[in-house]
Every structure is written in structure tokens, then in C-alpha cells.
């Protein structure tokens with residue numbers, strides 16, 4: 001792979017909060033234009049990784065480059081080339097949907113903020129709600145506005161930290177659709193999730209974070225070989241994340 | 256990168272516009288920072304005023320400086336609250352992951368506090384004029400009054416910022432407002448300190464609000480301010496520097512660690 005094909009490169013990433021060791025040596029690469037999913041249970045350290053990549057948090061050690069820029073020495077360049085949709089929908093609830101988008105467009109110093117806002121409102125099915133305060137939005141609408149705000153800057157790389165957690169199934173499917181469209185237009189998507197199903201729906205490549213390390217990464221097909229077989233009870237039951245960890249850790253030990 | 260610096264003021268304008276909307280859309284804020292002080296002024300002048308021996312023939316003239324400080328003091332709980340919700344909702348994180356000056360988000364709140372107080376103070380002075388407030392003060396005195404009020408506002412704003420940035424709950428963030436609300440009440444804002452019992456009087460005469468109130472009162476009455484003005488400025492500047500230091504520390508702790 002050449003430099004341009006790698007959107008994110010993480011080598012030996014370590015991070016502790018006071019005396020809690022959260023990341024003990026994380027390595028992975030994300031290819032430009034792909035959807036990369038970081039799968040891990042609650043508290044695994046997914047948000048910590050996203051914050052390091054988005055220059056919100058400094059790592060203790062390890063080499064991290066985003067779009068070719070080192071996060072520690074070139075944070076401004078990194079910020080210029082990314083967008084973050086954090087774990088909680090970071091919309092201004094007092095402002096309307098339109099005002100939220102115009103605000104972000106102004107901060108990106110774009111030419112015609114109202115036009116940018118209108119286009120995104122339409123694309124995300126928020127035109128009817130555009131002039132209502134975001135506090136009146138449903139969870140799904142809020143998340144859509146949140147993602148729309150992240151697309152204002154037309155960044156080539158977007159981080160989505162658990163974009164569907166807490167959404168009802170219908171809203172979740174809408175967010176999946178948005179993510180697929182994004183990737184279709186060439187944007188690199190870095191996604192974190194707790195749901196195996198989401199990974200199956202979206203991701204080109206997957207990394208599983210467990211106990212501070214990436215315990216396995218690859219394409220879905222490659223990973224499936226490691227998964228425990230689906231149990232046939234009355235219905236076919238997906239293995240849980242925990243069962244997958246156990247199976248993978250078990251297989252590694254056998255080797 | 257250079258672009259970030261070039262855009263600092265336009266970014267600040269966006270931040271300012273945003274939080275001014277927060278204020279103008281919150282009836283609660285408007286009532287507390289403008290209507291409540293005006294109501295207090297009406298109450299004191301028309302209900303209690305006859306019984307108060309202020310030593311001036313025009314009680315509105317005596318009362319106005321204290322009312323202005325109360326308006327400012329009432330506003331800072333909301334500064335904490337707005338900062339706290341930005342931190343809590345991840346809005347600061349969104350701004351900090353964008354290519355804009357890191358400090359713009361915080362300074363936006365500080366400027367908003369200044370601007371909103373300028374507006375509410377102007378409204379209150381207008382009402383006071385209708386109620387019979389008159390001042391022989393010249394331009395220079397008015398500018399000094401404006402300067403002292405701005406300094407007082409900034410001082411309380413930076414104290415509020417510490418609370419808003421380091422609190423772990425909404426209640427914690429707003430709790431800072433209570434002691435601040437109290438200071439104008441135990442000062443010479445409403446009645447001269449000589450009428451107070453000795454313990455209270457000692458506190459009232461030596462706390463910052465009294466020196467600020469009396470400086471503003473003297474300036475507006477075109478009387479010599481003496482050393483009061485320096486005591487007032489020293490109080491404000493001293494507290495502000497300390498508060499600024501701790502607020503910035505809390506802010507840095509919140510952003511990239």
C-alpha cells in the first residue's frame with residue numbers, strides 16, 4: 001500500500017487514564033475509501049481511540065497518523081481533514097436544525113452557508129423540521145442532524161463513534177443507509193460499534209478491540225472463520241460479542 | 256496553521272451569535288438578568304423607599320449602582336450553565352475537532368457574557384431614567400462607570416467559567432451563583448452601612464461589592480471618588496486574574512490532554 005492509500009495508521013498506541021490502562025498497544029491501518037469498523041464492548045476503549053485520532057486526546061506512546069499527518073505534531077492539518085461525530089449527538093438544542101448547520105458551515109468558512117445547510121437538510125430528510133429547535137427532534141432526527149453537521153466540511157475522513165447506539169431499529173437502518181452512501185461517494189468511514197450486525201451490514205474491514213488490544217482484524221469473511229458456528233436452536237442465533245471473544249481467544253491459545 | 260489565526264474574529268462572531276441566541280430564547284434568563292433587577296428597583300423605590308434613610312434626596316440615584324451589580328451577578332449562573340452544557344453535550348469536542356482556534360469556544364462565552372450585560376444594563380438605566388434617575392456625570396465619569404462594570408462582569412464571568420468547566424453536574428455548575436447573589440445584598444447597595452449592626456457592617460464595608468457600588472455612585476453623582484476606585488479596581492483585577500488562571504487550567508484539562 002502506498003502512503004495515499006492509508007487514511008489512518010496506528011502503531012503501538014498506548015493510553016492510560018491515571019492508573020487505568022485502557023489501551024495497551026493498539027495497531028491497525030485503515031485504507032482510504034473503506035468503511036472500517038472498530039468493534040468492542042462497552043468500556044473497551046473505542047472512544048479513547050477515536051479521541052486520539054481526532055486530536056482531542058494525546059496518547060501516552062505510539063505512532064498515529066491520520067491522512068498522512070502525525071496527530072501530535074500536525075494536529076491542525078489533521079483537523080482540517082477530518083470530521084467527528086461523537087458518541088453523544090453534539091447538536092445545539094436551542095438552535096434550529098438549519099441554524100446548527102449554518103453555524104458549522106460558517107466555522108468551516110464556506111462560501112454560502114445557507115445553501116450548504118439547505119442541501120444537507122434535504123439530503124437528510126430534515127427539510128420539514130429545519131426551522132424547529134433541535135430539542136424537539138427525535139433521537140433519530142438528532143443523530144441525522146449530528147451526522148449532517150459532520151458532513152458540512154466535506155472531509156475525506158469521518159469518524160462515527162457508536163452512531164446507532166440508542167436508536168430504534170428504523171432510525172438505525174436510516175443511519176446505515178447514510179453511511180453506505182457516504183462510503184459510496186469515496187469518504188473514508190471510521191466507525192465504532194458494539195453490534196456485530198452493524199459490522200456485517202457496513203464494514204469492509206473489522207478490528208475487534210478487547211482488553212486494550214486489537215485481538216483480531218480482517219475482512220468479515222476472514223473473521224467469520226474464527227467465529228463460533230451459529231447455533232441452530234429454533235431460530236438461528238448470532239453469536240454474541242462475548243462468545244466471539246472467547247472463541248477467538250480460545251483458538252489463539254490452541255495455536 | 257495561519258488560517259486558524261486569520262479567522263479568529265469571524266469564528267468568535269459565530270460563537271457570540273450562537274450564545275446570544277441562547278440568551279434571547281431563554282425567558283428564564285431574561286427575567287432573571289433584566290426584569291428581576293427592575294422589579295427590585297421598583298419595589299425598593301416605591302414600596303420601601305419612603306422608609307429608607309439613604310442620605311440622598313433621590314433614592315433611585317442611590318439605588319441604581321447596586322441594582323446594576325445585581326443584574327450582573329444574576330447573569331453569571333447562566334454562564335456556568337451554558338459552559339457546562341457545551342462540555343456535557345460534546346459541543347466543545349465538536350468545535351475542538353474542527354480547524355478553528357481552540358480558545359474561540361471559550362472566549363465566545365466570555366464575550367457573550369459581556370455583551371448581554373451591556374444590553375441588560377442599558378435597559379435598566381433606561382427604566383431608572385423614567386423613574387427619575389438623574390446624573391450630572393460627564394463623559395469621562397460615564398466611561399469610568401462602564402469600565403468598572405465591564406471589569407466586574409469579567410471577574411464574575413471567569414469565576415463562573417471555573418464552575419462551568421469543572422463541575423460534574425448541572426447543580427454544581429449553577430451553585431456558584433448563590434454566594435455571588437448574596438454579596439450585593441450585604442453591602443451598601445440598598446442602605447448605607449452605618450445602619451447595620453457592627454459585625455455585618457464590618458463585612459459589608461470590607462467586601463468588594465461595597466467599594467464598587469460606592470465608586471459607581473460617586474462617579475454618577477459627580478463627587479470625588481477618592482481611593483475607593485482603586486480599592487474597587489484592585490479587588491476586581493486581583494480576583495479576575497486568579498479566576499482566569501483556574502478557568503484556563505480547567506479548560507485545558509477538558510481539551511486535549
Ligand SMILES: Nc1ncnc2c1ncn2[C@@H]1O[C@H](COP(=O)(O)OP(=O)(O)O)[C@@H](O)[C@H]1O
Nearest residue numbers: 017020022040041042043044045046047048049
Ligand atoms: N477521562 C477519563 N478518566 C478516567 N477513565 C476514563 C476516562 N475516559 C474513559 N475512561 C475509562 O476508560 C475505559 C475506556 O473508555 P472508552 O474509551 O470510553 O470506552 P468505549 O468507548 O469502548 O465504551 C473505560 O473503562 C472508562 O471508564
Ligand SMILES: [Mg+2]
Nearest residue numbers: 046047087162
Ligand atoms: Mg464509547
